Amino acid sequence: MNRLLVLETIIQMQSFTKAAKVLGYTQSSVSQMVAGLEKEFGIQILKRSRNGVSLTAEGAEIYPLIIQTLRQYQALQERAAALTGLKTGTVRIGxxxxxxxYWLPELFKSFKEMYPNIEFVLQQGDYGMILTWLKNGEIDFGLMTANYGEGFNKVILHTTEMKAFLPSGHPLTKLDQIPLRKLTSDPFILVEGGGYAEPIEAFQKSGLLPNVRYRIQDDYTIMSMVEAGLGISILSELVASRTNFDVQVRSVEPKIERPVAIIYRDKATLPIASQHFIDFLIQHKKELL
Structure with a gap:
């Protein structure tokens, strides 16, 4: 299993040297373990280039199975540990x-107060990335909108509102609630998540077409652009809860809501630590703002 873990770390770090440092091996040992895997499977798994290390076409074919094998073994280890209580384990979240x-730092802190030896691996991404990680077994579960991810199990934690973000002094800031049709003239900065875009769907349902000038994945970049007067946007209300950007936030009509959910395949097959953390999230969902 060590060789599989080494391979996963190399892919994550895109470097033999960095993977060796993280895992506490020599670079020579890491190279030998990968060479052993390639010899065992009879294919070249990795290729090196100026941009770092990546999977070959053949490596990409078997990598999801390698990750699945790793997670099953880790689940076995944690299941054994669970017989004497939840002492160790890793929770992998997208x-x-x-x-x-806005949610996870405090939740991680509270959970680790109860289980100090539990580790978290957090991958931040858009909707498309999270769904891909779930399909490939790279994460145990995702935290994203429940509107996407057909075929996965979902538990809604909280329904947040998506609101209009406007530059200070914009004429529409005089309104407490902005009709969606009034947001179609200004340059629109679209928050897009791997091909999924809730604001676009809201406009389409109302028979409207926004003037999309930019497509950005990062909320902070969008707020900076709105502050600079480059356009307007529609973002989650969570983004407005802790921000120093000089922007104005208003509800839109009709209201756009985003149900944030835990998304996973089969809870029973997840590592024990992840099962416990999912239960913890559900127990504390009323505390989420």
């Missing part, structure tokens, strides 16, 4: 920016 920034 989350959208607003959730990873």
């Amino acid at each position: 989350a959208i920016t607003s959730v990873s920034c």
Whole structure:
């Protein structure tokens, strides 16, 4: 299993040297373990280039199975540990920016107070990335909107509102609630998550077409652009809860809501630590703002 873990770390770090440092091996040992895997499977798994290390076409074919094998072994280890209580384990989560920034730090802290030896691996990404990680077994579960991810199990934690973000002094800031049709003239900065875009769907449902000038994945970049007067946007209300950007936030009509959910395949097959953390999230969902 060590060789599989080494391979996963190399892919994550995109470097033999960095992977060796993280895992506490020599670079020579790491290279030998990968060479042993390639010899065992009879294919070249990795290739090196100026941009770092990546999977070959053949490596990409078997990598999801390698990750699945690793997770099953780790689940076995944690299941054995669970017989004497939840002492160790790793929780692998994929989350959208607003959730990873505004919810998870305090939740991680509270959970680790109860289980100090539990480790968290957090990957921040858009909707498309999170769904891909779930399919490939790279994460145990995702935290994102429940509107996407057909075929996965979902538990809604909280329904947040998506609001209009405007530069200070914009004429529409005089309104407490802005009709969606009034947001179609200004340059629109679209928050897009791997091909999924809730604001676009809201405009389409109302028979409207926004003037999309920019497509950005990062909420903070969008707020900076709005502050600079480059356009307007629609973002989660969570983003407005902790920001020093000079922007104005208003509700839109009709209201756009985003149900944030835990998304996973089969809870029973997840590592024990992840099962416990999912239960913890559900127990504390009323505390989420």
